[in-house]
Amino acid sequence: MKNRFRLGVIINPLAGLGGSVALKGSDGVALEALSKGALPQAMSRMAQALSKVEPDKDRIDIVTASGDMGENIARKMGFTTDVVYQAPIRTQAQDTKAAVTELLKHNLDLLLFAGGDGTARDIYTVVDDALPVLGVPAGVKIHSGVYGVSPYASGHVVKLLLDGELVSLMSADVMDIDEALFRQGHVQSKWFGEMQVPAEPHYVQAVKQGGIESEAWVLADIAAEAMELMDDELCIMGSGSTIAFIMAEMGVENTLLGVDLIKAHSLIQADLTATELLEQTVHQSVKLMITLIGGQGHILGRGNQQLSPALIRQIGKENIIILATKAKLKALEGRPLMVDSGDPVLDKTLAGYYKVITGYHDYVMYPVAEIN
Structure with missing residues (x-):
């Protein structure tokens, strides 16, 4: 037995x-x-x-x-x-x-x-x-x-x-x-x-990599592309150094480890909570700009829990914009991006290939995994 x-x-x-x-x-x-x-x-x-x-x-x-x-x-x-x-x-x-x-x-x-x-x-x-x-x-x-x-x-x-x-x-x-x-x-x-x-690499995460991207010219190209996409819509700016660089290029104050809301390249509100994000964006056209955690590949559920499942549904998958340098993607060694929103049903709907902005008018198709 x-x-x-x-x-x-x-x-x-x-x-x-x-x-x-x-x-x-x-x-x-x-x-x-x-x-x-x-x-x-x-x-x-x-x-x-x-x-x-x-x-x-x-x-x-x-x-x-x-x-x-x-x-x-x-x-x-x-x-x-x-x-x-x-x-x-x-x-x-x-x-x-x-x-x-x-x-x-x-x-x-x-x-x-x-x-x-x-x-x-x-x-x-x-x-x-x-x-x-x-x-x-x-x-x-x-x-x-x-x-x-x-x-x-x-x-x-x-x-x-x-x-x-x-x-x-x-x-x-x-x-x-x-x-x-x-x-x-x-x-x-x-x-x-x-x-x-x-030791199951597909299921156990890597240690987060830190540091500011040294290839500033690459980030400048990514920022230029991001700013073209913003138009006059509300934009939720996720956390991380890549997003911080974009906002610095616009001359807008950034909450490095928080989530900010901007419109027409101007700050609407800084460091919002999940509830505040829902209230500020309801019934409006909104884009979400996020990047991945270096070494891990998570785009949701690591340090940005303000981006709640309710908010992601309200925004719509089609309005999620992922930005990353090719070096950051290459460091994943073929592993997919990850979402861990806390809502397994939502995570499943978010799976698939995304156009990731890697420069000015420069993109790669990269998968977001369905984890089950």
Whole structure:
């Protein structure tokens, strides 16, 4: 008789709260995010991951913490559930560490956790390389290489392990940034260590690459093309250095790590929340200009949660404009672009080939993957 798979599950219920309300993280601002109307996402994203193995739940024992840290989702989905840590109603980083410490005593095959880079860092301080781990992306900042490219992708890796497939292990970097500086528009990333992660390149993301594009003339060409496309429509300008360069070329102030709204090359409002974006653009013709995260290829769902599923539907796929240098696309080594909006149905509709602006009147066709 085959042994049952022992899956550790940890959820940071506060992960990602700051994203949709433009707080650029959740560390220390969870209450403020909730007061601004942010809705918890981490539990639903863990549910998406676990749905990949839900048909096999008679072969799985989930070991977890109480309440929203794992128990509620596991029991709701019908998994055999062993609660080994009693969490308070309002959890903190110390609860993640304490829960993982208890989980390590229970002979796990894999630890699956939902959160962002702060959660990965907290788990690393306890686990180091003692146990294979895999993250379900649920935070605002996801620079680390320990996460699946989407919740479903993380679940797919668990399914491969459950079915006894030969899945290698790789050492993946645990990264985090200074959120106080991040909110001021400065990225200061720090390497904390490595954890062992199931090595499935199609499903596990790369570490985010940073830095400003040095080929300024290429970016100037991209900016010239982008400005021609704007006309007098409202334009939502996503985050990142490429978008920042375009706005600098227009002489418009930019929120490097936020989302701005412009019209006729003038700033309408800076650093908008998800709710503000919906209100400002309803019943209007709108273009969305976004770029990809270098090394990872995500265009939605990493650092721009203000671009909500409701907003993307309101704008329409045909009004999404992707801009990137060819060097950035080449660095993906053939991997497709990724969308992880939090709405799997929307993600599916967004899949397909897009015309990516790579210069002035210069384009390439590049695929956006359907992740399932």
